Each structure stands twice: as structure tokens, then as C-alpha cells.
Amino acid sequence: MDEGRREGWGTRVGLVLAMAGNAVGLGNFLRFPAQAAQNGGGAFLIPYLVSFLLMGIPLLWVEWAIGRHGGQYGHHSAPGMFDRLGRSRWLKYLGVFGIFTNLTVAAYYCYIESWTLAYVFHSLVGTFRSVDPGTFFDAFVGGHERSLLAVPVEAFGWFVVTLALNVWILSRGLEKGVEVAAKVGMPLLMVFAVVLVARGLTLSAGDPGVVQSPLDGLGFVWHPDLSGLSNPTTWLAAAGQIFFTLSVGMGSIHCYASYVGKRQDIALNAASAGWMNEFVEVVLGGSLLIPISTAYLGLQAVEAATAGGGGFGLGFMSLPTLFNHWGWFAPLAGAMWFSLLFFAGITSSLAMGQPILAFLENEFAVRRGRAALSFGAATLVLGGFTVWLYPGGAHSEFDFWTGTFALVVFALGEVLVFAWVFGMDRGWEEITRGADMKVPYVFRYVIQYVTPAFILAIFVGALVKPAGEWGAALSSLTGGQGWPFAPDSVVGKVLHVGVSGGWFDAEGYATRALVEDVTRLLLTFVFLGCAALVFRAWRGRERGSR
Amino acid sequence: MTTGAWLMLVATWSVVVFFTARFFWKVLTLPPRADDSEESSPRG
Numbered sequence: 116m117d118e119g120r121r122e123g124w125g126t127r128v129g130l131v132l133a134m135a136g137n138a139v140g141l142g143n144f145l146r147f148p149a150q151a152a153q154n155g156g157g158a159f160l161i162p163y164l165v166s167f168l169l170m171g172i173p174l175l176w177v178e179w180a181i182g183r184h185g186g187q188y189g190h191h192s193a194p195g196m197f198d199r200l201g202r203s204r205w206l207k208y209l210g211v212f213g214i215f216t217n218l219t220v221a222a223y224y225c226y227i228e229s230w231t232l233a234y235v236f237h238s239l240v241g242t243f244r245s246v247d248p249g250t251f252f253d254a255f256v257g258g259h260e261r262s263l264l265a266v267p268v269e270a271f272g273w274f275v276v277t278l279a280l281n282v283w284i285l286s287r288g289l290e291k292g293v294e295v296a297a298k299v300g301m302p303l304l305m306v307f308a309v310v311l312v313a314r315g316l317t318l319s320a321g322d323p324g325v326v327q328s329p330l331d332g333l334g335f336v337w338h339p340d341l342s343g344l345s346n347p348t349t350w351l352a353a354a355g356q357i358f359f360t361l362s363v364g365m366g367s368i369h370c371y372a373s374y375v376g377k378r379q380d381i382a383l384n385a386a387s388a389g390w391m392n393e394f395v396e397v398v399l400g401g402s403l404l405i406p407i408s409t410a411y412l413g414l415q416a417v418e419a420a421t422a423g424g425g426g427f428g429l430g431f432m433s434l435p436t437l438f439n440h441w442g443w444f445a446p447l448a449g450a451m452w453f454s455l456l457f458f459a460g461i462t463s464s465l466a467m468g469q470p471i472l473a474f475l476e477n478e479f480a481v482r483r484g485r486a487a488l489s490f491g492a493a494t495l496v497l498g499g500f501t502v503w504l505y506p507g508g509a510h511s512e513f514d515f516w517t518g519t520f521a522l523v524v525f526a527l528g529e530v531l532v533f534a535w536v537f538g539m540d541r542g543w544e545e546i547t548r549g550a551d552m553k554v555p556y557v558f559r560y561v562i563q564y565v566t567p568a569f570i571l572a573i574f575v576g577a578l579v580k581p582a583g584e585w586g587a588a589l590s591s592l593t594g595g596q597g598w599p600f601a602p603d604s605v606v607g608k609v610l611h612v613g614v615s616g617g618w619f620d621a622e623g624y625a626t627r628a629l630v631e632d633v634t635r636l637l638l639t640f641v642f643l644g645c646a647a648l649v650f651r652a653w654r655g656r657e658r659g660s661r
Numbered sequence: 662m663t664t665g666a667w668l669m670l671v672a673t674w675s676v677v678v679f680f681t682a683r684f685f686w687k688v689l690t691l692p693p694r695a696d697d698s699e700e701s702s703p704r705g
Contacts, residue, residue, distance in 0.1 A: 157665065157673070331662070333662055334662035338669075339665045339666065339668075378694055380694065384688065386680075390681040393680075394681040551687060552687065
């Protein structure tokens with residue numbers, strides 16, 4: 116391995132594919148279609164595209180600009196980049212989020228990624244011809260065990276394999292590792308998706324097992340219910356989907372962009388990567404899961420399965436069985452479906468690993484190979500925790516606090532610092548320097564006022580999300596009955612809304628409340644640990660400069 | 662599928678495909694800009 120050579124991207128296409136791969140994740144195929152169908156269908160796309168233009172694209176430009184600006188000073192991770200945005204010594208601690216979220220999200224995300232790899236294997240060997248995928252999944256993650264503390268052995272094995280693959284690719288460096296993975300993974304993902312969409316949409320009434328036209332499923336996703344446009348829930352859902360699909364608020368975009376030269380374009384690259392993610396999500400993701408499921412299960416079953424706004428059950432527990440109707444093509448179809456999810460996953464998890472490697476390399480002079488191993492070890496410990504306690508809710512706690520809440524906090528902080536501390540004059544110059552496209556001047560004001568307002572709305576929405584509709588919750592509040600916090604609101608989570616009992620049940624088994632509290636404590640320690648590392652790195656710098 | 666659903670699908674797909682293709686085509690075809698910074702930059 117060439118440790119002495121400065122890291123960098125080999126080609127511009129590789130950079131854009133890696134950035135698009137970072138954004139494209141499992142949610143493009145599993146979450147988007149369910150969210151669209153449950154929030155007004157075709158009408159959902161109006162607030163969705165508005166959010167993309169007023170929040171998504173501006174945030175991408177802000178993150179690329181912060182990244183490239185930090186890279187000019189040799190910083191490839193968020194603490195150093197934010198330290199360079201203003202004079203306050205506290206700014207680098209906002210960058211702690213860029214370390215914390217990548218580490219903790221990678222931990223549980225690699226576990227989901229490992230499921231897709233395991234399902235590729237089981238699709239090819241024909242497991243789902245004889246075993247119901249729902250039963251298989253339950254046994255795989257250890258959900259069938261009476262004790263929440265039982266260890267799921269096979270799942271743990273696949274998790275280790277997936278992690279090892281990530282570490283190996285990361286250790287090869289940006290150009291030979293991450294970029295090659297993106298150049299192979301992204302085209303294959305699109306080819307597999309196109310093949311499955313083409314097969315799925317051409318299913319007809321005469322085919323074995325088909326009970327309804329797949330176009331009815333497509334209609335379920337796209338039928339415009341315009342009444343949803345006046346509902347704040349629809350707008351929050353659309354803004355949230357845009358926010359999470361673009362992988363903003365993590366620090367990974369900053370890291371990738373920090374390897375772009377000072378006078379190289381970022382405006383066009385960011386727009387290209389963002390729109391590519393939209394293509395995969397809206398065109399491919401919206402045409403796959405629900406139409407195929409509708410063809411074999413019927414629209415009513417699909418409506419019920421996606422009622423919660425997610426398509427996880429359909430993707431992992433229904434499609435493997437439904438592919439069995441496709442004869443000789445069934446194992447290949449299953450392998451293609453889970454491979455495309457795997458490529459979507461690994462291109463994202465690599466983007467989470469690179470900022471950690473960069474932080475260790477830049478701030479502690481750790482060599483790349485050792486930095487990759489350190490990332491692997493930390494992810495193994497944290498991810499192993501979520502593998503072990505998945506049935507008890509550790510995984511969803513990670514997802515909520517690090518993969519949802521922390522992202523919104525970081526994004527809100529970064530856009531305010533960029534627009535109001537770094538300043539929009541310098542910020543606009545940073546975004547447009549070397550641009551290969553004309554960035555409309557109106558975005559200067561969008562970034563300063565509109566984008567923060569969008570993120571603030573998502574933040575408040577996450578904080579006090581009501582159980583049921585917002586209008587009904589307001590009526591409840593004004594009627595003196597209090598605000599009905601949803602179990603998945605921040606306040607609801609803190610108060611354990613919907614989770615009963617103490618830490619142990621009547622038989623002495625650990626309860627979900629115990630797992631949730633232990634997980635939160637762990638995440639708090641990890642955040643403080645990341646902050647302590649930043650403190651130590653800067654203290655070392657100050658001593659070194661004396 | 663209803664007419665409204667077809668209209669939304671065609672309109673949205675057209676917008677998404679147009680901008681995806683337009684921007685990616687530019688990325689593929691525009692020559693790289695010379696850079697004088699110390700950090701490495703994409704070459705192609």
C-alpha cells in the first residue's frame with residue numbers, strides 16, 4: 116500500500132458516483148415508495164421536489180463547500196473543517212457530530228447491509244424455496260428467542276464478513292478502494308434495478324401467481340391525492356424523505372468533497388450526484404417493490420404492509436417468496452434484488468468509514484491501514500451491540516438517535532454556521548468558485564433563510580411529533596388534554612411512550628425499556644468519547660505549535 | 662392506473678430524467694479545470 120502518496124480521487128466520474136453511492140441507500144428502494152404511497156401518492160412528489168430544490172440541493176452545496184474549504188487546510192473530517200469556518204474555538208465541537216454519526220450509523224447500518232449479503236447467498240442456494248422468509252428472518256436476527264439477550268450466531272457471522280469487506284476496501288484508499296467500489300457498484304445497481312423493474316411491470320394476469328396488475332401498484336404510488344398538500348404531515352414526511360435520502364447532516368459528503376481541489380467544480384458535481392440519487396429513488400425505487408408485491412399479494416395486502424411508511428417487511432419477507440413464481444430466474448432475481456440493496460448499502464457505509472479514517476490520519480497521524488482496522492474494531496463493538504440486542508430495540512434506538520435526530524441537529528448547526536458565521540459572501544464565493552454550471556443567485560438567499568427554516572421544521576416535527584394528525588393534537592392541547600406525543604417523537608422516546616414496565620418483567624427477563632436506556636447511555640458515552648478525542652487532538656496541536 | 666397517476670408519473674419522471682442526464686452528461690464531457698491547490702483533485 117502506498118502510504119506516502121496524498122489521497123485523492125482518480126476521476127471526476129468516480130467522485131460523482133461515490134457521492135451518489137453515498138446518497139443512494141436501502142431507503143431509496145424500501146422507504147421512498149411506501150412514504151409516497153402513504154402520503155398523497157403523486158401529490159407527495161410536489162412537496163418532495165420542492166424540498167429537494169429548497170433544502171436538498173442547497174444543503175449539498177453547503178456541505179461540498181465546507182468540505183472543499185476544509186480540505187484546503189488539510190482537514191478531511193468535520194472537526195477541523197468547522198474549526199476553519201470561524202474564530203470560535205467551540206466550532207470544532209459541532210464537527211464532533213461528523214465523527215459520532217458516521218461511526219454509530221455505520222455500526223448499525225453495516226448490520227442491515229450484512230442481511231442483504233446473507234440474503235444474496237440464501238437466494239442463490241434456494242433457501243426461500245423451502246423456508247418462509249418471515250420465519251427465516253425471525254430466526255436469523257434472534258427474534259424467536261425468549262430472552263432478548265440471546266446471540267444470533269449466523270447474523271453475527273455475516274456482520275463480521277460485511278465489516279471485513281468494508282475495512283479492506285477502505286484500507287485500499289480513496290482512489291483504489293472507495294472509487295473502484297462506486298464505479299462497479301453503482302452501474303450494477305442500476306442494471307439490476309432496470310432488469311427487475313422491466314420484469315415486474317410486464318407481469319400479466321396469465322402469469323403464475325399473479326392476482327392483480329402491477330400497474331395497480333404503480334397507481335397506488337402515483338395516484339395524486341391533492342388533499343394531502345394542505346396537511347403538515349405530508350410536508351414533513353416529504354422534507355424528511357429528502358433529508359435522509361441525500362445523506363446530508365453526516366459529515367461524509369464534507370469528507371469526500373475535501374479531496375476536491377480549490378479551483379475544481381463542486382456546484383455541478385453536487386447537483387449531478389443529487390439528481391442521480393433522485394433518479395434511483397423516484398424512477399427505479401418507485402417502480403420496483405410495490406408493483407411486484409401488488410401483482411402477487413394484491414393491493415389491499417400491500418396497503419397494509421406499507422401503512423407504517425416503510426417497505427422493509429415487503430423487501431425482506433415477501434419478495435423472496437414472490438420471486439419463486441419466476442421459475443429458473445427466481446434465484447437470480449432474488450440475488451439481483453439483494454445485490455442491488457447490498458451495493459446501495461456498501462457505497463453508503465464506505466462513505467461513513469472514510470471520515471473516521473481521515474480523522475485518525477489527520478489528527479493522530481495513524482497510518483491508513485491501522486485507521487481502517489480501528490474503524491472496523493469500533494464498528495464491530497458498537498455494531499455487535501445492535502446485532503446482539505436487535506430484538507430488544509437497540510438497533511432502532513441507534514437509528515433514531517444517531518441516524519435521524521443527530522443528523523437533523525448537525526445539519527441545522529452547519530447551515531447556520533455556514534450562512535451566518537462563515538458568512539454568505541464568503542460562502543457564495545466558495546460554492547461558485549470553479550463552478551461548471553451557473554448557480555442561480557436566488558440560492559444565496561435560499562441557503563441563508565429558507566433551508567434553515569426547512570430543517571428547523573423537521574427538527575421541531577421530530578421533537579414533538581404527535582400520535583395521529585397535527586390538527587387533532589392541537590385540538591387535544593387547546594382542549595386541556597395535553598399533547599399526545601408519538602412514541603417515535605424525541606419527547607416520546609425520552610418518556611418511553613408506548614414502552615411498558617420497568618427494566619425486568621415478572622419472569623425476570625430484561626425488557627425493552629432496559630435495552631433502550633442502556634443503548635442511550637452507550638451512545639452518550641460514545642459522543643463524549645468523540646468530543647474528548649477532538650479535545651485531545653487540538654491540545655496536541657497547540658502544544659506542537661508552541 | 663388513473664389518468665392523474667399517469668400524469669404525475671410522466672411529469673415527475675421527465676423532470677428527474679432530464680436533470681440527471683443533463684448534469685451527468687456535463688460531468689462526463691467537460692474538461693477538467695487546472696488546479697493550483699496542494700490537495701489532489703480529480704484528474705479526468
